[in-house]
Every structure is written in C-alpha cells, then in structure tokens.
Amino acid sequence: MYRPQNLRIPGPTFVPQAVLAASARPLINHRGPEFAALLAALTRALQDFLRTEHDVLLLSASGSGGLEAAVANTLSSGDKALVFSCGAFGERFAAICKAYGVDARRVDVPYGRAVEPDLVRDELAKEKGKDAAKAVLITHNETSTGVLNPMKDIAAVVRDSGKLFLVDSVSGAGCTELEIDEWGIDVCVTASQKAWGAPPGVAMVTMSPRAWKAYEKSNLPKAYFDLATYKASLEKAQTPATPAVTVFIALQESLRLMAEEGLEAIIRRHRDLARATRRGLQAVSLQIFADERYASPAVTAFRPPARVDARNLIRLLRDDHDTIVAGGQGKMEGQLVRVAHLGFVTLQDIVAFFSALELTLRDLNQPVEPGVAMTAALRAYAESQQQTSRPAARSSSTARSANDAVATRR
Amino acid sequence: MYRPQNLRIPGPTFVPQAVLAASARPLINHRGPEFAALLAALTRALQDFLRTEHDVLLLSASGSGGLEAAVANTLSSGDKALVFSCGAFGERFAAICKAYGVDARRVDVPYGRAVEPDLVRDELAKEKGKDAAKAVLITHNETSTGVLNPMKDIAAVVRDSGKLFLVDSVSGAGCTELEIDEWGIDVCVTASQKAWGAPPGVAMVTMSPRAWKAYEKSNLPKAYFDLATYKASLEKAQTPATPAVTVFIALQESLRLMAEEGLEAIIRRHRDLARATRRGLQAVSLQIFADERYASPAVTAFRPPARVDARNLIRLLRDDHDTIVAGGQGKMEGQLVRVAHLGFVTLQDIVAFFSALELTLRDLNQPVEPGVAMTAALRAYAESQQQTSRPAARSSSTARSANDAVATRR
Numbered sequence: 001m002y003r004p005q006n007l008r009i010p011g012p013t014f015v016p017q018a019v020l021a022a023s024a025r026p027l028i029n030h031r032g033p034e035f036a037a038l039l040a041a042l043t044r045a046l047q048d049f050l051r052t053e054h055d056v057l058l059l060s061a062s063g064s065g066g067l068e069a070a071v072a073n074t075l076s077s078g079d080k081a082l083v084f085s086c087g088a089f090g091e092r093f094a095a096i097c098k099a100y101g102v103d104a105r106r107v108d109v110p111y112g113r114a115v116e117p118d119l120v121r122d123e124l125a126k127e128k129g130k131d132a133a134k135a136v137l138i139t140h141n142e143t144s145t146g147v148l149n150p151m152k153d154i155a156a157v158v159r160d161s162g163k164l165f166l167v168d169s170v171s172g173a174g175c176t177e178l179e180i181d182e183w184g185i186d187v188c189v190t191a192s193q194k195a196w197g198a199p200p201g202v203a204m205v206t207m208s209p210r211a212w213k214a215y216e217k218s219n220l221p222k223a224y225f226d227l228a229t230y231k232a233s234l235e236k237a238q239t240p241a242t243p244a245v246t247v248f249i250a251l252q253e254s255l256r257l258m259a260e261e262g263l264e265a266i267i268r269r270h271r272d273l274a275r276a277t278r279r280g281l282q283a284v285s286l287q288i289f290a291d292e293r294y295a296s297p298a299v300t301a302f303r304p305p306a307r308v309d310a311r312n313l314i315r316l317l318r319d320d321h322d323t324i325v326a327g328g329q330g331k332m333e334g335q336l337v338r339v340a341h342l343g344f345v346t347l348q349d350i351v352a353f354f355s356a357l358e359l360t361l362r363d364l365n366q367p368v369e370p371g372v373a374m375t376a377a378l379r380a381y382a383e384s385q386q387q388t389s390r391p392a393a394r395s396s397s398t399a400r401s402a403n404d405a406v407a408t409r410r
Numbered sequence: 411m412y413r414p415q416n417l418r419i420p421g422p423t424f425v426p427q428a429v430l431a432a433s434a435r436p437l438i439n440h441r442g443p444e445f446a447a448l449l450a451a452l453t454r455a456l457q458d459f460l461r462t463e464h465d466v467l468l469l470s471a472s473g474s475g476g477l478e479a480a481v482a483n484t485l486s487s488g489d490k491a492l493v494f495s496c497g498a499f500g501e502r503f504a505a506i507c508k509a510y511g512v513d514a515r516r517v518d519v520p521y522g523r524a525v526e527p528d529l530v531r532d533e534l535a536k537e538k539g540k541d542a543a544k545a546v547l548i549t550h551n552e553t554s555t556g557v558l559n560p561m562k563d564i565a566a567v568v569r570d571s572g573k574l575f576l577v578d579s580v581s582g583a584g585c586t587e588l589e590i591d592e593w594g595i596d597v598c599v600t601a602s603q604k605a606w607g608a609p610p611g612v613a614m615v616t617m618s619p620r621a622w623k624a625y626e627k628s629n630l631p632k633a634y635f636d637l638a639t640y641k642a643s644l645e646k647a648q649t650p651a652t653p654a655v656t657v658f659i660a661l662q663e664s665l666r667l668m669a670e671e672g673l674e675a676i677i678r679r680h681r682d683l684a685r686a687t688r689r690g691l692q693a694v695s696l697q698i699f700a701d702e703r704y705a706s707p708a709v710t711a712f713r714p715p716a717r718v719d720a721r722n723l724i725r726l727l728r729d730d731h732d733t734i735v736a737g738g739q740g741k742m743e744g745q746l747v748r749v750a751h752l753g754f755v756t757l758q759d760i761v762a763f764f765s766a767l768e769l770t771l772r773d774l775n776q777p778v779e780p781g782v783a784m785t786a787a788l789r790a791y792a793e794s795q796q797q798t799s800r801p802a803a804r805s806s807s808t809a810r811s812a813n814d815a816v817a818t819r820r
Contacts, residue, residue: 005436012437012655023656027413027609029734060611060652061471064651065634098631161462193652199437200655201470201611221482221631224475224511241474243605244654246420248432285684390654398533 006352009326010171010299012193012200013343015250016257019198023250030245036237037143043234045255048262050173050188052180052206057230059203060244063170063191066203068096069225070166070187073207074214075135079100081361082123082133082163084115084154088144088329093168100220107134111145111332112301114294117153124161135214140172144329146301146338147289148176155183164214170194173204174258175270175342176216176297186211192247197254197343201247207231207238231374256298257344270297272384273341273350280354280377284361284368289336300344301328303335305366310337316363321356347381416762419736420553420581422603422610423753425660429608432677433660436508440655448662453644453664458674460583460598463629467640469613469652473580473601476613479635480576480597481616482638484624492533493572494564496524498554498739503547503578515712516685521555522711523741524704527563534571535687545574548801554739555750556692556700556711558586565593566674574624580604584668585680585752586707596621598634602657605676605708607664607753611657612744618643630703635817650807667754680707681792684759689762690787694771694778699746708752711738713745715776720747726773731766757791 015023027353028034039058046056059065071093075081079102086109097104107123117136127133136158141148151167158165166187169178173188174195179370180188186208190228193200203317207215207227215228229240239332258266274297278288281302304310311334317323330338339353354373361368417424425433438444449468456466469475472613481503485491489512493504497518507514517533519525537543543797546568551558568575569625577596579588582599584605590598594620603610612750617625637737639650668676684707688698699711715719720737721744728734734765738746749763771778 003440006754007437007439009439009441011652015437020434021438024430027417027425027603028415029417029419029736031419031729031736032734061475061634062654063651065471068634096633099636100631193437193655199654199656200440200652201657221510223479223506224471224635228508236756241472242421242610243472243600244609244611245603245609246656246658246660247654250656252760317444320647320661324442326441327438 003322004358005321006349008339008340008349008353009324009341010194010338011191013197014031014341014345014349015199016254016344017199018257019250019254022253023199024247025249027245030243031238035245038233039237039239040247042248042252042255045252045259047202049255049258050180051178051182052183052204054209055207055231057205057207057234058243058248059205059225059230060201060241062200063189063194063203064092064187066170066191067093067168067204068321068341069203069227070189071096071100072167072218072220072222072225073103074164074187074211074218075102075229076217076219078103080105080131080133081135082107082127083137083139084120085109085334086113086115086139086145086147086149087111087142089142089168089170090139091330093139097137097191104137106335112147112289112290114147114148115154117150117157120154120157123164124157127161127163133163136161137166138168139239140167140169140178141296141298143171143299144332146296146299147294148172148296150184151178152177152295153187159184163348164210171298171342174266176267182208186214192251195343196251196258198251199247201244202251246288267297268388270341272381273345273347274300275384276363276377276381277339277341277350278345279380280350280373284358284373284377299338299340300371301336304337305361305364308364310334312366313337313360316360317356320363321359323353347378350377352359371380412568413732416733416759416766417751418751418763419734419761420536420604420748420750423607423750424755425609426664426754426758429660429664430669432663433609433656435659437655441648441655445655447672448548448658449644450648450656450660452665455662455669457616459665459668460590460616461592464591464619465617465641467617468570468617468642468649468658469635470509470611470651471597471613471617472610473604473613473633474502476580476599476601476615477503477578479613479637480599481496481506481510481512482628482632482635483637484576484629485512486596486620486627486629488513489545490515490541490543491545491547492517492537493639494530494546494548495519496523496525496555496557496559497521497548497552498645499552499580500549501740503549507547514547516764522557522699523701525564525566527560530564530567533563534567535575537571537573540751543573544681545576546571547576548578549707550577550579550588551586551706553581553594553709554742555807556706556709557704558582558706560704562589562593563589565595569594574620581708581752584676586677590616595599602661604687605753606661606668608661609657611654612661634801677707678798680751683755684708684710686757686787686791686796687749687751687760689790690760690783693786695810696766696784709748709750711746712747714747715771715774718774720744723747723770726770727766730770730773733763733766757788760787
C-alpha cells in the first residue's frame with residue numbers, strides 16, 4: 001500500500017531521492033582513487049559550510065560518537081570541565097565526561113530555556129585558579145527542547161576565558177549561523193542525518209590548532225575515535241578503519257544540493273519555516289515549549305492540549321496520517337510533541353504537517369476550525385518572504401558550485 | 411562511460427542490486443514501530459547465522475569499533491591479555507588493548523602461517539597463577555595474509571583454560587564454519603561489509619553470559635561502545651544512539667538473500683571458490699602466500715611474479731581492466747596482491763578476475779598462455795561441484811526462509 005510518510009523528526013531527516021540514489025551506487029574501494037577524491041571533496045565542502053579552515057574529520061559513527069571523540073581527544077582523567085545543559089543532549093555530553101573520568105560540573109537551566117551569556121560569564125568567574133575547569137562544553141541546538149543557544153555571544157565569553165571550547169552542534173550546524181573559526185570553537189561536532197539531509201552513520205568533528213595541542217596532553221584511552229589517526233589517514237585521503245562508504249557518497253550529493261541553495265538561503269529557510277511552524281501551532285492554541293527568543297530553527301517542541309497525552313497525539317498522527325513526529329525525551333516523555341523543520345524541508349512539508357495535525361486535533365475533540373493552523377503558517381511564511389529582499393531570494397534557486405555559494409557569504 | 415568494476419577486495423564486498431535498492435528506501439523513524447520490527451528481525455537472523463542464542467548487538471561503526479567494544483566491555487586497566495596474531499588485524503587487536511591500558515602479550519606467528527592449537531596450548535600453559543592473562547584474543551580470518559585460523563580446535567584449548575575468549579571474526583563470520591555458542595566464544599565481532607554483503611557502517615558484537623559477568627567488573631571507559639546500553643535499548647527494540655538506518659535495512663535484505671542460499675551452501679561456495687582461485691593462480695606460477703592447509707575462504711594473498719611490484723600489477727588491473735584487488739598491508743606493502751572471494755561472489759566473478767589477470771601478466775611480459783588460469787579455476791570448481799552431492803547442491807537455489815535454512819543445519 002502506498003503510504004508516503006511526512007518524516008518530521010529531528011533526525012534522521014528527510015533524504016531527497018537524488019541523495020538516496022547516490023547512496024545506492026555500487027560500492028567502491030575505500031583505499032582507491034575514487035574514494036580519495038570523494039573524501040577530499042567532502043572535507044573541502046564541509047570546511048566551507050562549517051566556516052573553518054582547520055581539520056574536519058569524518059567518523060563512521062553517529063553524532064554521539066563524535067561527542068565522545070571531542071571529549072576523549074582533548075581531556076584527561078580528573079580534568080575539570082564545565083558543562084552547560086538545557087536538555088537531554090547537554091546531559092549526554094556531561095554523561096560522556098563522567099564515563100571517561102572527567103570531572104564535569106553541570107550547570108543546568110530549566111528545560112525550554114536557553115543558556116544565556118551572562119550565566120556563562122558568572123559560572124566562568126568561579127572557575128579560576130589551579131582547580132579550575134579546563135574546558136567548556138555546550139550544546140548549540142538542544143533537540144530535546146527546541147532551544148537554540150545564542151552561541152555567538154556565548155562564544156565571545158568563553159573565548160575571553162581562554163578555556164577549551166567544545167560544542168555539540170550535531171543538529172545546529174548547517175541550519176543556523178555557526179562560525180567555527182571566527183567564534184573560536186575548538187572542537188565542533190555534527191552528524192550526517194541532521195541538517196545535512198543524508199542517512200545516519202557519519203559524524204563530523206572539527207579540530208582547531210588549540211584542540212590539537214590539548215590532544216598532546218590528553219591521556220584518555222581512544223582507538224576507534226583517536227582523531228590523530230583520522231588526521232594521518234586524511235593526508236593519504238583515507239580513513240583509519242573502513243568508512244561507511246554509502247553514507248559518504250550520499251553526503252557528497254546532499255552537500256551538492258545544499259551548495260546550490262547556498263548557506264545563507266538555507267539558514268533563512270530554516271528560520272522562516274520554524275517561525276511559520278510556531279505561528280501555526282499558536283493559531284490552534286498550542287503552547288510552544290521554548291522561549292520564543294531562543295526558538296530553534298531545527299525543531300519546535302510544543303505541549304499537547306490539556307488532558308491529551310502527547311504519546312496519543314503522536315500515535316494518531318502516525319497511524320491515521322503517516323505524519324511522524326517525536327515525543328519528549330527523558331523526564332519530558334508524554335509531555336511534549338516535537339516537530340522538526342530540519343534539512344531538506346519545504347513550506348509544503350509544514351503545511352502538510354498542519355493538515356494532519358488539524359484533523360487529529362478534531363479527532364481528539366479539540367475545537368479547531370479547519371485550515372486555521374495551515375493558514376497561519378502560510379501567512380507567517382509569506383510575511384517572512386516579503387521581508388527578504390527579492391534578488392537575494394531569487395539567487396537561492398540558481399545553481400552554484402559549493403565554492404561560489406560560500407564565496408558570496410565571505 | 412560505462413565501466414563496471416569487478417570489486418575483488420576483502421570488504422567492502424560487492425553489494426547486490428537488491429540490497430543497494432533496499433538501502434535507498436526513504437528514511438524511517440529510528441524510534442518507531444518499523445525500525446523496531448527491523449531490529450528484531452535482524453537480531454534473530456544474525457543469531458541464526460552466528461549460531462548463538464545469546465545477545466547480538468548492532469553498533470553503528472566499522473568492525474574496528476566492534477573490536478574496541480569487545481575489549482572495553484570485558485577488561486580492566488592493567489588486566490593481562492594474550493593476543494595471538496598472524497597479521498595486521500591481530501596487531502590491531504593488540505593495539506586496541508594497549509590504547510586502553512590492557513597489558514597485552516602478543517604471540518606472533520610469521521605472516522602467512524596460522525595460529526595452531528598447540529601453540530595456543532603452550533602459551534596458555536605459561537598463563538597460570540595470579541599474574542595470568544584474563545583473556546585470549548584472536549583473529550579468526552586474517553584478512554591481511556589470507557589465513558584462516560583453525561578456530562574450532564583453538565576454541566577447545568581456550569575453553570579448557572577457562573579464560574575469557576574474544577574473537578575477531580570480522581571477515582570470517584558468514585563465510586566459514588563458526589559455532590559461537592558450541593565453541594564457547596564469549597565475544598565475537600563481525601561487520602556488515604564483509605561476508606554479509608551489505609554496505610559498511612554496522613558492526614555486530616555477540617556477548618555470552620560469561621562476557622556479561624566480565625562486563626560487571628570492567629572499569630574501562632565506554633560510552634558510545636557501552637554494550638549494556640545496547641542491550642537495554644534492544645529490549646525496547648531501539649539503539650542507544652541514532653543507528654545507521656540505511657545500512658540496517660540493507661543488511662536485512664542481504665540476510666534474506668543469504669537465508670535463501672542457506673549457510674551450509676554459502677560456506678561450501680566460499681571454500682570452492684577459494685580453492686578455484688588458488689588453482690588458477692598456481693596455474694600461472696603465482697605463489698600463494700598462505701599455508702594451503704589454512705588458506706582463507708574469504709581472500710587469497712599471492713606474491714607478484716619476480717621483479718614485478720605488486721602495486722604496479724594492482725594498478726594495471728584497475729586502470730586497464732576495472733578489476734579492483736587489494737595490496738599488502740603494513741610491512742607487506744608492495745609484496746602482496748590480495749584477491750577476495752567474500753560475500754556475494756560467483757564463479758563468474760572469479761573467471762572474470764582471471765581474464766583480467768592473464769591480460770595484465772602478458773602486458774608485464776610474463777609468459778602466460780591465454781586461458782590457462784581461467785581454465786584451471788573452472789576445472790577446480792567443477793571438481794568441487796562433482797564431490798558435492800547433487801540434491802544438496804540444488805537445494806541452494808531454492809528460496810527458503812532464514813529459519814528454515816538454519817533449521818536444516820541444526
């Protein structure tokens with residue numbers, strides 16, 4: 001039976017047919033010239049998108065593996081680290097530290113709120129002297145709550161402290177502003193199945209020269225995630241172990257599509273679709289979980305109507321309308337619905353989501369006038385489009401090479 | 411330009427079109443019911459093929475990641491381990507121990523030779539008392555030299571010692587006899603891109619009850635590779651981090667194809683094609699590197715003709731005939747050619763390889779009569795087929811379910 005899904009979870013995100021087709025090409029030798037060309041091109045394209053001239057290393061693992069690499073390659077057992085957390089992924093970053101014997105002090109902000117630069121400044125003021133934290137760890141886009149931390153301003157504060165700066169941008173990179181070199185991020189992690197619109201299986205990790213200096217002193221055990229072996233192999237255009245070749249090929253194709261759109265247009269699209277999603281939800285009186293000022297461009301978390309279990313709403317969306325959204329994680333289970341607008345997503349996908357949501361709300365006996373949410377989303381999007389200057393909007397549909405696309409942004 | 415490759419490297423192996431097509435299906439929610447069904451079915455099929463009733467855990471990583479999981483989940487810093495090595499992958503297993511502070515005593519046999527049960531017995535005799543090795547680590551099929559260690563007999567010796575038994579069967583499982591439970595293997599590792607004929611990106615790790623007991627005492631840091639989190643997630647038919655979904659789907663399809671053939675027929679095919687390959691090589695006076703008694707069913711390593719650099723031969727095969735073979739690894743670089751007959755490989759693939767090899771040898775001014783190697787390979791294969799009883803040979807082409815295929819073998 002033909003039942004196409006509207007995959008609206010924050011990763012794996014929707015993968016375009018062209019990218020899926022690329023991933024289904026016959027396998028190649030991962031030690032031969034074709035893979036060498038692929039890896040070199042991928043690395044360059046990622047450097048462009050991640051705004052870094054430093055190393056970008058491709059690990060065959062999911063984003064969590066990349067976060068572990070960030071910790072294991074730069075810290076030592078007993079080192080202190082300051083972890084700012086506003087949700088499940090901040091907690092995971094701290095848990096990885098703990099697993100490795102790194103003494104992580106976790107500073108939590110309530111779920112739905114962002115880590116503000118002033119908090120970072122205050123907490124860093126406590127980290128002076130011999131016993132001070134060596135590194136600051138933070139999540140850029142907190143997928144579990146739909147919060148985007150104001151990384152540019154946080155980075156400025158961390159930079160002043162001189163501490164090592166490790167950023168989980170697994171679901172942030174490629175959909176929102178991120179200037180790895182300019183902001184002084186030492187290690188940044190992202191993953192193929194998020195904004196990049198490729199299948200899961202590849203984590204990308206950037207390493208600054210300062211991070212490599214920290215590597216020299218790090219005594220944590222590492223083998224598969226030993227980034228020095230990735231760097232050494234990269235010089236021969238290889239990877240230390242057999243790479244997830246089909247995901248690498250898919251990623252090259254999705255980066256090609258992204259370069260055609262251009263990073264600026266991609267960021268704008270995410271911002272506008274996220275805003276349209278919030279307006280649509282609000283039009284049917286659903287409460288957005290995140291602080292509006294720090295609402296994520298990747299995913300919107302909202303509370304179900306009163307006396308409705310989020311799990312029930314999610315199941316109806318799936319079973320009756322093939323619309324796949326996520327629920328709350330950890331202590332938020334049953335209390336949140338999370339709808340993603342991450343990666344290769346269009347206004348049509350969001351409108352389709354609202355059509356399913358409206359019907360589901362009616363089935364749950366909620367007083368919803370048909371079309372209200374869809375219309376509010378469309379209207380919000382149209383407003384955003386009007387505010388965007390016409391020539392810039394048009395250039396986004398013109399095919400350009402990855403280098404051109406990024407060059408216009410520099 | 412249409413230039414199909416004859417991919418004759420020992421992984422990534424050739425992936426059938428049906429498997430590639432499966433891997434290109436639209437992405438699904440890795441927390442939803444479709445993935446749950448997929449993971450449950452995959453786990454059951456792998457238990458059948460790996461001949462174990464214990465846990466089979468699926469990691470989104472390559473085989474080396476699985477080897478690291480084997481070490482990090484069962485040993486502690488300062489533990490002693492006895493590592494038998496006959497090539498590059500034995501050395502890698504020892505290197506992983508070293509990275510984790512496990513005191514690995516490596517017993518090397520010369521490249522091209524197998525680890526014999528008597529050697530294992532002699533070395534284990536030295537491991538008595540308080541300072542004795544806690545675990546024995548060994549490679550089943552040594553891809554770098556084309557040697558298959560006689561694991562059944564080795565296992566009997568290790569079992570008598572009572573030590574923990576960790577086996578790298580990354581390139582052995584699924585193409586040769588392997589009885590994980592019957593032989594008493596505590597942790598066994600394999601990977602999707604080897605005999606399983608799926609794209610790279612997934613490692614499979616089995617854990618016996620004894621291995622789980624060792625886990626309780628293990629103090630090595632682990633997060634992404636913490637197998638207890640995989641076991642806990644598996645009970646909810648999930649994985650702890652985002653899995654390489656497209657590779658999981660591909661693996662399900664390749665296991666379906668393998669179940670149709672049946673494990674016994676697959677093992678016979680590998681044995682017969684390996685023998686045909688050796689006979690073809692010998693017919694043109696090329697020297698097989700491995701001891702014939704322990705020749706690998708997965709890959710055959712051979713020396714190039716005198717005064718020919720293996721790298722040159724490999725390049726000509728690739729550039730002139732789109733035939734992709736591997737070279738020597740580590741200290742054998744330039745001295746070996748490795749041709750694989752692993753996974754979804756047929757006699758036609760081997761004959762095609764020999765047609766390319768014969769032409770290349772002529773271009774290198776070697777005295778080769780056209781057809782000699784091809785004919786010798788075909789003849790050897792035909793002999794093997796005659797020795798196999800007709801009904802058994804025919805049943806291999808009959809479609810059967812995974813359970814049926816394994817049931818006939820039990």
